[in-house]
Amino acid sequence: MSSGQPAAGSGQQPAAGSGQSFVRSTMRIFDLSLGEMLWARRTIFMALIVAAPVFLAVVSRIVSANGTAVLRINGERVGGGGIFGVMIWILYLKFIIPALGVFYGTSLIADEVEDKTITYLFTRPIPRRSIVMGKYLAYVACAASVVLPSVMIVFMLMVPFGEIGRSFGPLLGDLGIIAIGLAVYGAVFLLAGVMLKRPLVAGLVFAFGWEPIALLLPGYLKHFTIAYYLQALMPQAMPADDTLSLLQAVVRDVPSATVSLLWLLFALVIALILAMRAVESREYILEQ
Amino acid sequence: MTAVIEAEHLSKWYGQVSGLNDVTVAVPSGITGLLGPNGAGKSTFMKLVTGQLRPSTGTVRVCGDPIWGNPAQYFRLGFCPEQDAFYERMTGLEWVTALARLHGLSPDAADAAARRALETVDLLEAADRKIGAYSKGMRQRVKLAQAIAHDPALLILDEPLSGLDPIMRRRTIRLIKDWGCAGKSILVSSHILHEIEAMTSNILLMHNGRILAEGNVYQIRALIDEHPHTVSIRVGDPRALARRLLTDEDVSSLRFEPGVVVVETPRPDAFYSRLTQLAASGEGGTIEEVTSPDDNLQAVFTYLVKT
Known part of the structure; x- marks a missing residue:
């Protein structure tokens, strides 16, 4: 080893009392986590998931080019724009976004604990809550950077060229709803990840068990889902041609967009605050 | 202080x-x-x-x-x-x-x-x-x-x-x-x-x-010197290293495990000094890892607890 002298000698040792600011620490954790996340195996899995709608859009485009109707509802041929709307709701909002929320959100802190790398973050002069927030923001950025381009590619493939200008406004709306969905599901499952012992199982049950069932039931249970409020933000009514959708239409009780946004914001903020408080106060016993 | x-x-x-x-x-x-x-x-x-x-x-x-x-x-x-x-x-x-x-x-x-x-x-x-x-x-x-x-x-x-x-x-x-x-x-x-x-x-x-x-x-x-010190050495050629170590008075016993030579020594300081020289010279093959089970230390602690 080259020298016995201390390494840095920068002497950055302010008086004890407080660590670095929350915002500054959050941005540094964001920087550290985003790079790790973008190249993680989980991101490859995410890219494969969001490639599925693109593949379906390509197939649909090829089929429609032959003059065959890809989707008919009540005997009426549904155009590319309509199919795009169906894909946004069924593929993205009901499957991809909750799935990404579960797999990413639950692992944001749990992976660091399982890999025992959390020690390096917990022994730095930064508030623990900034670790939670920085990782959460990195998840939102990473997920949005993979999912939103996929939506735009599907849009370009599905919507006829002449309708693109007219449909661009609704597209921005769809992108916004997807971003909100990623943020809210991510925050809720992040909370599950720091509070529960088996967050992945609980998350999957919530996203693919509880939510579809609660949406079907009359009464207030659907208010305890995220999909209920996301559905209310959809700019276009979803086409219905099966019994399930008709049943949903009967029990449909849609809040206004403003009310939905406020509830989603409330869920996001509360989930993040609880997750940060849990990590601040919790001890992590790492087995050697 | x-x-x-x-x-x-x-x-x-x-x-x-x-x-x-x-x-x-x-x-x-x-x-x-x-x-x-x-x-x-x-x-x-x-x-x-x-x-x-x-x-x-x-x-x-x-x-x-x-x-x-x-x-x-x-x-x-x-x-x-x-x-x-x-x-x-x-x-x-x-x-x-x-x-x-x-x-x-x-x-x-x-x-x-x-x-x-x-x-x-x-x-x-x-x-x-x-x-x-x-x-x-x-x-x-x-x-x-x-x-x-x-x-x-x-x-x-x-x-x-x-x-x-x-x-x-x-x-x-x-x-x-x-x-x-x-x-x-x-x-x-x-x-x-x-x-x-x-x-x-x-x-x-x-x-x-x-x-x-x-x-x-x-x-x-x-107290610790009364108990032989065990050293486990992972090495490319255990038998070559063992041949070198056997000529040493600091080694009281020696046995083989897969890829490893396990040595007992009554004088760990002298033994480690010798081992470092061997590692530096490359004699006995490349030493990959040296670990020491704490059996001897446990024995000392047991003794201390009893007294």
Whole structure:
């Protein structure tokens, strides 16, 4: 080893009392986590998931080019724009976004604990809550950077060229709803990840068990889902041609967009605050 | 001497299991060795001292201030954990720089600090290689680099010599001693007496979650010498190394395990010195890893507990 002298000698040792600011620490954790996340195996899995709608859009485009109707509802041929709307709701909002929320959100802190790398973050002069927030923001950025381009590619493939200008406004709306969905599901499952012992199982049950069932039931249970409020933000009514959708239409009780946004914001903020408080106060016993 | 770490009636329980039991101790500035067999409570003590765990009862203060929930304390504390855990896809330089940034350094300052730290631990040449491709010794050294990069006044090193080859072991011991001479306070744990003895004479002996003894290492030296010291050496050609070692008076017995020579020696200091020479000369093949089961230390502790 080259020298016995201390390494840095920068002497950055302010008086004890407080660590670095929350915002500054959050941005540094964001920087550290985003790079790790973008190249993680989980991101490859995410890219494969969001490639599925693109593949379906390509197939649909090829089929429609032959003059065959890809989707008919009540005997009426549904155009590319309509199919795009169906894909946004069924593929993205009901499957991809909750799935990404579960797999990413639950692992944001749990992976660091399982890999025992959390020690390096917990022994730095930064508030623990900034670790939670920085990782959460990195998840939102990473997920949005993979999912939103996929939506735009599907849009370009599905919507006829002449309708693109007219449909661009609704597209921005769809992108916004997807971003909100990623943020809210991510925050809720992040909370599950720091509070529960088996967050992945609980998350999957919530996203693919509880939510579809609660949406079907009359009464207030659907208010305890995220999909209920996301559905209310959809700019276009979803086409219905099966019994399930008709049943949903009967029990449909849609809040206004403003009310939905406020509830989603409330869920996001509360989930993040609880997750940060849990990590601040919790001890992590790492087995050697 | 002023105490850098003060614990008063410090206990830690994991459910029904006691990790640390009513420890009251003042760790002075300078180098202090924390010695005890596996499961003695060394790591629990270090986790309490580094604020990763909250005391069940009692208090722990670092440089006069509590550590749990007090992140500003980490400006003056550097921690090298025992676990072999990393962001494997990052290079050594990226990792140490990113962690230095969490101490409030600008990108340029963090990069410079990381390079200095990596140079200090002889890892600058491999700084741009991914940590996943590092050998065990390099991984141990990059952990040391992240602990010193922000120039802390107090270093907590949990088994820093674990898995190092004899030459790196000797260099790391020298480095820790030099840091001590440069005014750093260092608490270093090990289950191997002669390692601690090579760094400092000031030790804390732990056993079953308690501080069994504190003070000068030479007081227990005589006890430890009564028990043969076991050394396990992973080497490319175990039989060639065994042939070399058998000519040595410091070896009392020797046996083989797959890829490993297990040696018992009544004089560990002389034996390790000889082993380092062998490693440097390449005689007996390339030595990959040297570990020491703590059987002999356990025997001493058992003796101390009985008396």
